[in-house]
Amino acid sequence: MxxxxxxxxxxxxxxxxxxxxxxxxxxxxxxxxxxxxxxxxxxxxxxxxxxxxxxxxxxxxxxxxxxxxxxxxxxxxxxxxxxxxxxxxxxxxxxxxxxxxxxxxxxxxxxxxxxxxxxxxxxxxxxxxxxxxxxxxxxxxxxxxxxxxxxxxxxxxxxxxxxxxxxxxxxxxxxxxxxxxxxxxxxxxxxxxxxxxxQRRTSELIKYAANTFLAAKITFINEIADLCEKVGADVQAVSKGIGLDGRIGKKFLHAGPGYGGSCFPKDTLALVKTAQDYGSPLKIIETVVEVNAERKKQMATKVIDACGGSVEGKKIAILGVAFKPNTDDMR
The missing domain is CATH 3.40.50.720 (NAD(P)-binding Rossmann-like Domain)
Structure with a gap:
C-alpha cells in the first residue's frame, strides 16, 4: 500500500x-x-x-x-x-x-x-x-x-x-x-x-474526550495539593493512596504547575467551545480551563514568596524549559 x-x-x-x-x-x-x-x-x-x-x-x-x-x-x-x-x-x-x-x-x-x-x-x-x-x-x-x-x-x-x-x-x-x-x-x-x-463523529469526539479527561485529572490533583498545604497533608502520599485504586490509576496524578504542551490547552478550549455551540456546555471542563490558568499565576506567586516577597534585582534559574522530559516542546 x-x-x-x-x-x-x-x-x-x-x-x-x-x-x-x-x-x-x-x-x-x-x-x-x-x-x-x-x-x-x-x-x-x-x-x-x-x-x-x-x-x-x-x-x-x-x-x-x-x-x-x-x-x-x-x-x-x-x-x-x-x-x-x-x-x-x-x-x-x-x-x-x-x-x-x-x-x-x-x-x-x-x-x-x-x-x-x-x-x-x-x-x-x-x-x-x-x-x-x-x-x-x-x-x-x-x-x-x-x-x-x-x-x-x-x-x-x-x-x-x-x-x-x-x-x-x-x-x-x-x-x-x-x-x-x-x-x-x-x-x-x-x-x-x-x-x-x-462512526466518524464519535471518533472525533473520543480524542477530545480523552485529552480533556486527563487534563481534568491533572487539575484535580493540583487542587488537592492546595488543600494539602492548608491542612498539613502530603499530596504525594495522597496521590499514591488514590492512584493504587484500580478504578482511578496512578497516571496523571502528579501535582505541579498545571498542564501545558501542544495538546491539552488547545483541546480543552476547543471542546468547551464546541459544547457551547451545541447548547450542551461542559461545566466541569470550563472549570478545568479556568483553574489551570489560575494555577500558572499561583506558581509565579510561590516564586515571589520564596524570594521574600519581591524578585526585583534577583536572578532566577530555571531548570528545564520544555513542558516534559524527552521533548524540546516549550509550549
Whole structure:
C-alpha cells in the first residue's frame, strides 16, 4: 500500500515514519521547503527519541520519502492522511481548521481513483463532514471516503505509542474504507491491539474526550495539593493512596504547575467551545480551563514568596524549559 502524509510536524512525521516501519510506502508532504531539505539530510524538525534513526532506516529502505509536491504524492496514494496543525484560533478559543480545509481542497484536486482521506489531526466534531463537503464540491466526480483516525501520541514516547498503542480508533461506516484501514494497521492487529471502528463523529469526539479527561485529572490533583498545604497533608502520599485504586490509576496524578504542551490547552478550549455551540456546555471542563490558568499565576506567586516577597534585582534559574522530559516542546 502507498500513503501520503500531509504535514511533517509532530503527528505527521512520527506517523509517517512508523507506517513506513510497518512496511507501507509513505510520502510525507510539506510546503516548507527548508524543512523538507533538512529531512533529506536526516535533520529532524523536532526532538523525539529514536525518530532520526527510524527515519534514516526507512528512507534507506526505500519506504519513506519527503516532498513539497502534494499532487505527485497524492495521485497514487491509497490513503491520504491530513496531519496539519489545528492551533487555537485567536479571539474565540475554537480550533483553527483553515489548514485542514486547505489541505482537503488540494487533495481533492490531486487524487486519482478511489482514495481514503484520513483526518489524523485533532479536529472538532463535524470536521470530517466539512472535509467531505469540500472534496465533493471541488471534485464532484471523485471516488473517496473520509475517515477519522485520531492520534494518541505522547511527546517523548511517540514511537512506542504508535507501535504499541492502547488502542486504534477509526471513524467510518464505509466498508471499503474500513478494509483499507485494516490493511494499514494489520501489524497492530497481529499483536492483538484493540481496533475500534466507530462512526466518524464519535471518533472525533473520543480524542477530545480523552485529552480533556486527563487534563481534568491533572487539575484535580493540583487542587488537592492546595488543600494539602492548608491542612498539613502530603499530596504525594495522597496521590499514591488514590492512584493504587484500580478504578482511578496512578497516571496523571502528579501535582505541579498545571498542564501545558501542544495538546491539552488547545483541546480543552476547543471542546468547551464546541459544547457551547451545541447548547450542551461542559461545566466541569470550563472549570478545568479556568483553574489551570489560575494555577500558572499561583506558581509565579510561590516564586515571589520564596524570594521574600519581591524578585526585583534577583536572578532566577530555571531548570528545564520544555513542558516534559524527552521533548524540546516549550509550549
Amino acid at each position: 502507498r500513503i501520503a502524509m500531509i504535514g511533517t510536524g509532530y503527528v505527521g512525521l512520527v506517523s509517517g515514519a512508523c507506517f513506513s516501519e510497518f512496511g507501507t510506502n509513505v510520502v510525507c508532504v510539506d510546503k516548507d521547503v527548508t524543512k523538507i531539505e533538512k529531512l533529506h539530510e536526516n535533520i529532524m524538525p523536532i526532538f523525539e527519541p529514536g525518530l532520526d534513526k527510524l527515519v534514516e532506516n526507512n528512507v534507506s529502505g526505500g519506504r519513506l520519502e519527503f516532498t513539497t509536491d502534494l499532487k505527485e504524492a497524492v495521485k497514487d496514494a491509497d490513503a491520504v492522511f491530513i496531519a496539519v496543525g489545528t492551533p487555537t484560533r485567536r479571539g474565540d478559543g475554537h480550533a483553527d481548521l483553515s489548514y485542514v480545509y486547505a489541505a482537503a481542497k488540494e487533495i481533492a484536486e490531486a487524487m486519482e481513483g478511489y482514495t481514503v482521506v484520513v483526518t489524523k489531526s485533532t479536529v472538532p466534531v463535524g470536521t470530517g463532514d466539512e472535509v467531505e463537503r469540500i472534496i465533493r464540491e471541488t471534485r464532484p466526480d471523485a471516488d473517496f471516503d473520509v475517515v477519522s483516525n485520531p492520534e494518541f501520541l505522547r511527546e517523548g514516547s511517540a514511537i512506542e505509542d504508535f507501535m504499541r498503542p492502547d488502542r486504534v480508533v477509526i471513524g467510518t461506516e464505509s466498508e471499503r474504507a474500513q478494509e483499507v484501514m485494516r490493511q494499514l494497521y494489520r501489524p497492530l492487529f497481529l499483536i492483538e491491539t484493540p481496533i475500534l471502528f466507530t
